[in-house]
Amino acid sequence: MPKLTDTPAWRALKAHLTTVRAQTMREMFRADPARFDKFSLQLGGLLLDYSKNLITGETRTLLLDLARQSKLDVWMARMFSGEKINTSEHRSVLHTALRAPRDAEIFVDGKNVVPDVHRVRDHMRSYTDAIRNGRLRGHTGKLLRDVVNIGIGGSALGPLMACEALKPYGHPEMRAHFVSNVDAADIAETLKQLDPETTLFIVSSKTFTTQETLANAHTARAWLVQHLGTEAAVANHFAAVSTNITATSEFGINHEHVFEFWDWVGGRYSLWSAIGLPIALYLGMDNFEQMLAGGHAMDKHFREAPLECNMPVMLGMLGVWYANFLDAGTHAILPYDQYLHRFPAYLQQLEMESNGKRADREGNTVDYATQVVIWGEPGTNGQHSFYQLIHQGTRLVPADFFAPINSHNPIGAHHAMLLSNCFAQTEALMLGKTADEARAELEAQGLRGAELEALLPYKLFPGNHPTNTLLYERLDPHMLGMLIALYEHKTFAQGVVWNINSFDQWGVEFGKQLAGKLLPELQGGHPVTSHDSSTNALINRCLSQGL
Numbered sequence: 001m002p003k004l005t006d007t008p009a010w011r012a013l014k015a016h017l018t019t020v021r022a023q024t025m026r027e028m029f030r031a032d033p034a035r036f037d038k039f040s041l042q043l044g045g046l047l048l049d050y051s052k053n054l055i056t057g058e059t060r061t062l063l064l065d066l067a068r069q070s071k072l073d074v075w076m077a078r079m080f081s082g083e084k085i086n087t088s089e090h091r092s093v094l095h096t097a098l099r100a101p102r103d104a105e106i107f108v109d110g111k112n113v114v115p116d117v118h119r120v121r122d123h124m125r126s127y128t129d130a131i132r133n134g135r136l137r138g139h140t141g142k143l144l145r146d147v148v149n150i151g152i153g154g155s156a157l158g159p160l161m162a163c164e165a166l167k168p169y170g171h172p173e174m175r176a177h178f179v180s181n182v183d184a185a186d187i188a189e190t191l192k193q194l195d196p197e198t199t200l201f202i203v204s205s206k207t208f209t210t211q212e213t214l215a216n217a218h219t220a221r222a223w224l225v226q227h228l229g230t231e232a233a234v235a236n237h238f239a240a241v242s243t244n245i246t247a248t249s250e251f252g253i254n255h256e257h258v259f260e261f262w263d264w265v266g267g268r269y270s271l272w273s274a275i276g277l278p279i280a281l282y283l284g285m286d287n288f289e290q291m292l293a294g295g296h297a298m299d300k301h302f303r304e305a306p307l308e309c310n311m312p313v314m315l316g317m318l319g320v321w322y323a324n325f326l327d328a329g330t331h332a333i334l335p336y337d338q339y340l341h342r343f344p345a346y347l348q349q350l351e352m353e354s355n356g357k358r359a360d361r362e363g364n365t366v367d368y369a370t371q372v373v374i375w376g377e378p379g380t381n382g383q384h385s386f387y388q389l390i391h392q393g394t395r396l397v398p399a400d401f402f403a404p405i406n407s408h409n410p411i412g413a414h415h416a417m418l419l420s421n422c423f424a425q426t427e428a429l430m431l432g433k434t435a436d437e438a439r440a441e442l443e444a445q446g447l448r449g450a451e452l453e454a455l456l457p458y459k460l461f462p463g464n465h466p467t468n469t470l471l472y473e474r475l476d477p478h479m480l481g482m483l484i485a486l487y488e489h490k491t492f493a494q495g496v497v498w499n500i501n502s503f504d505q506w507g508v509e510f511g512k513q514l515a516g517k518l519l520p521e522l523q524g525g526h527p528v529t530s531h532d533s534s535t536n537a538l539i540n541r542c543l544s545q546g547l
């Protein structure tokens, strides 16, 4: 197999760079009034405007040639059919099966997994209905109204992001809390707000071996037992979600409150499984199923739409264009939707844990860039912080902007102001401001001569900064499901092009191993000499100062 960077599609894109660099987006828009129509896509209330990118029609053709050359269609079919494409862990990759309809058939090792998916979903419905309507109550008979999810990474970020995103659909008397960090401050500050009689803990862990989650779960359990005065209270106040059912029963969780999922669901792809239990509790199962339906609609689109009309493919290939041909090192996620304030953090794990890798599927070290750094904050807050760098700094920062056409909170002019800022930013980033324009503005302000010329360089904006805009009718459960699945498939498409396995995460193991070795040293009380001088000094300083 030729090296990716030597393949015809890659070489063609390299050669094409000079054509794209020879023109600005401002010129492209001026030359082609139909540019928006040519570079935008719609799917069920979601508009993707990708016209403000550093691309021509030919760039798109060449990027899609690269996708075809990478056999994206073959990889898609392999993933959806349950083939074990996560080769380093010998696992299928079937988060899409979690949102498949009841009559679908998807096989893993000869077994149709869809009935199991729906069995657990039915269990989630009966449990969440019972908690919400008060049929299942706490140990002292009170309604359970505070739900605390104890989990980390994929067992936290998705449910947290979704509960925040869909707050307008939340049960008016229920609150969802999320404890992840092993830093005791996380659980301690959460517990301070809670009444044990009305609190339900969900211990969420795919493996049920994660140090942070087990430490928090034991602390929560001790707090509950101490306040309610009996171990018996654990039965009503704890549920668990895991693939490791032996470990959940060892922890003492009532098996009727244990929700199973399977090794073919990756942690960062698991919010569609029972890991979504806090979402279902807070929003109700009907809303959770709407989210699944949104994810399924995006699956259908990804599988069936031709590549040139395929949203995840376009987002993925644009990312490849910037990472590999225009040397972007980061990608900003900028929701003009406060409800999506944890979406950047969610996408960080999704994309960076999936594709932040350097060994390809054959075990070779790649000689091209893979995943860029994902980061971001909601607009308009970011405008008063880091947008300065995007507008006038020296780096290329492609960005995705998100905005709802309709607000859940139609108060005064807030929403019009929000949208005006969103659209103004993408316009300004694309257009920039030339010396002539800046000079005219300064003259209009009464500046002349040396004073004007001295200020002029600071008033210039190079523009030509690429952005996508995702505009949707309203952020409801179905739309959120579509958006999440859109980025899952974008991530998959990029992994296919980069020839990496997007579904393992060996990179997180090394730090865990070393922490395991360090813990007894920090607890042992004796000065250490076995590490490098920096690590020794840090440990010994803690020991000498009373740890």
Ligand code: F6P
Pocket: 152, 153, 154, 155, 204, 205, 206, 207, 208, 209, 210, 213, 267, 268, 353, 505, 508
């Ligand atoms: O540290 C990485 C990771 O394995 C993630 O991939 C996963 O989402 C998270 O830890 C939590 O793992 P678990 O659900 O097994 O507790």
